[in-house]
Amino acid sequence: GLGLSYKKDENFGEWYSEVVVNSEMIEYYDISGCYILRPWTMSVWEIMQAFFDAEIKKMKIKNCYFPLFVSPGVLQREKDHIEGFAPEVAWVTKSGSSDLEIPIAIRPTSETVMYPYYSKWIRGHRDLPLKLNQWCNVVRWEFSNPTPFIRSREFLWQEGHTAFATKEEADVEVLEILELYKRIYEEYLAIPVVKGKKSELEKFAGGLYTTSVEAFIPNTGRGIQGATSHCLGQNFAKMFEINFENEKGERAMAWQNSWAYSTRTIGVMVMVHGDDKGLVLPPKVASVQVIVIPVPYKDADTKAIFDACSTTVNMLTESGFRVEADLRDNYSPGWKYSHWEMKGVPLRIEIGPKDVAKSQVRVVRRDNFAKIDIPTSTLVEEVKDILVNIHQSLFDAAKQKRDECIKVVHTWDEFVEALNQKSLILAPWCDEEDVEKDVKARTKGDMGAAKTLCSPLDQPELPEGTLCFASGKPAKKWTYWGRSY
Ligand SMILES: O=C1CCCN[C@@H]1CCCn1cnc2cc(F)c(Cl)cc2c1=O
Numbered sequence: 001g002l003g004l005s006y007k008k009d010e011n012f013g014e015w016y017s018e019v020v021v022n023s024e025m026i027e028y029y030d031i032s033g034c035y036i037l038r039p040w041t042m043s044v045w046e047i048m049q050a051f052f053d054a055e056i057k058k059m060k061i062k063n064c065y066f067p068l069f070v071s072p073g074v075l076q077r078e079k080d081h082i083e084g085f086a087p088e089v090a091w092v093t094k095s096g097s098s099d100l101e102i103p104i105a106i107r108p109t110s111e112t113v114m115y116p117y118y119s120k121w122i123r124g125h126r127d128l129p130l131k132l133n134q135w136c137n138v139v140r141w142e143f144s145n146p147t148p149f150i151r152s153r154e155f156l157w158q159e160g161h162t163a164f165a166t167k168e169e170a171d172v173e174v175l176e177i178l179e180l181y182k183r184i185y186e187e188y189l190a191i192p193v194v195k196g197k198k199s200e201l202e203k204f205a206g207g208l209y210t211t212s213v214e215a216f217i218p219n220t221g222r223g224i225q226g227a228t229s230h231c232l233g234q235n236f237a238k239m240f241e242i243n244f245e246n247e248k249g250e251r252a253m254a255w256q257n258s259w260a261y262s263t264r265t266i267g268v269m270v271m272v273h274g275d276d277k278g279l280v281l282p283p284k285v286a287s288v289q290v291i292v293i294p295v296p297y298k299d300a301d302t303k304a305i306f307d308a309c310s311t312t313v314n315m316l317t318e319s320g321f322r323v324e325a326d327l328r329d330n331y332s333p334g335w336k337y338s339h340w341e342m343k344g345v346p347l348r349i350e351i352g353p354k355d356v357a358k359s360q361v362r363v364v365r366r367d368n369f370a371k372i373d374i375p376t377s378t379l380v381e382e383v384k385d386i387l388v389n390i391h392q393s394l395f396d397a398a399k400q401k402r403d404e405c406i407k408v409v410h411t412w413d414e415f416v417e418a419l420n421q422k423s424l425i426l427a428p429w430c431d432e433e434d435v436e437k438d439v440k441a442r443t444k445g446d447m448g449a450a451k452t453l454c455s456p457l458d459q460p461e462l463p464e465g466t467l468c469f470a471s472g473k474p475a476k477k478w479t480y481w482g483r484s485y
């Protein structure tokens with residue numbers, strides 16, 4: 001039948017796989033970890049891309065495109081940059097039936113592709129800041145359980161790579177980009193995130209510090225890194241000799257940042273907002289915000305009903321909404337209701353004989369299934385308000401659910417208890433790496449170990465004398481811990 005065979009709160013993994021397929025976002029592919037992104041996915045991606053691309057253009061960041069292929073020498077330029085990553089690098093070793101002289105890597109990220117040219121292009125301080133971004137795919141041949149959008153061997157992202165004369169400029173940009181990531185999640189996907197700083201153990205090993213926006217999936221009790229903005233310091237400048245003559249005529253090394261968000265954002269949206277009827281799309285990223293469905297009645301004036309549908313579509317389209325009518329005559333209204341609910345369309349408009357007679361329409365919300373009869377004369381204004389309200393209620397519901405999962409703990413026992421309750425744990429920590437490693441070791445298990453997710457930039461008050469929950473040493477900062485994707 002049309003409905004889902006799994007319930008979100010009973011079989012989350014199966015529910016998720018079914019929703020992404022039945023909503024026509026994903027088609028499974030014959031290579032494990034690879035997925036077909038159907039138009040229903042690409043339209044969400046393109047709406048977010050349009051926002052982010054316009055914002056970085058305001059920051060004078062320019063788009064470019066570097067090759068997909070990386071020569072081995074360059075990739076292995078700095079072993080500690082790719083130390084643990086080597087197993088996930090995909091290599092081209094043949095063309096046709098003949099072996100390549102030298103195997104070529106497929107980019108897993110583009111630092112080593114781009115930075116030799118940054119070194120060539122940056123000579124003097126007038127060549128700075130150099131601020132480039134690219135929209136592309138990357139390949140990481142991961143082996144842990146592949147999940148559409150969340151963990152795939154190829155994914156789409158943007159990667160920004162910027163170079164500055166001073167650390168101050170780099171520090172400012174890291175946070176400007178982080179704010180854009182928060183806006184993508186909160187203003188477009190209606191998902192609450194925490195802005196924070198990664199621990200030394202969890203940060204990008206090649207960089208100076210990493211900031212991120214962290215989301216949370218209540219059903220699995222796992223945190224998920226939503227996007228990252230790194231300050232690389234001068235580490236890559238040293239590695240790739242990206243230096244310049246500063247204004248005092250001295251040789252100086254550039255200060256760099258790199259930042260990315262990916263199609264993983266879409267998986268988080270499905271997981272957070274989806275329900276047992278299928279996908280629920282936040283209005284801002286819905287390629288169809290309103291679906292108009294005629295409800296013909298045996299001897300009623302079908303033409304009048306269809307005309308009313310077209311009029312409604314035109315009126316709403318002219319007002320800037322993304323609206324379609326489902327006029328197919330080989331599906332019943334009931335079938336269409338389920339179909340468009342599965343696809344997550346935020347608002348449905350039903351038009352039957354009674355509605356035509358009264359010059360009104362019946363509006364049904366996807367998020368709470370509320371049914372509202374609205375006169376045609378005020379429909380545009382009402383639809384505008386309802387879509388804004390749907391976004392806000394999706395956000396508020398997600399935030400309430402996330403906040404209910406947050407447990408503040410002060411002792412190891414409270415920590416373990418909270419972890420067993422699938423919580424997002426906020427704990428005072430001494431900020432020592434060995435202690436973090438110890439927590440990982442002590443919480444190892446088939447559910448995965450607990451780790452630090454981030455230390456929120458917005459720190460709650462830490463009373464004098466507060467002790468670390470794990471080591472008993474003086475706590476230095478509040479940190480979010482939990483299991484993660
Ligand atoms: O997260 C970002 C923002 C955008 C640009 N890149 C950084 C760091 C990426 C880390 N990282 C992540 N995954 C990797 C996988 C690999 F196979 C290799 Cl060789 C390297 C890496 C790697 O450096």
Ligand SMILES: [Mg+2]
Binds near residue numbers: 140
């Ligand atoms: Mg990885």
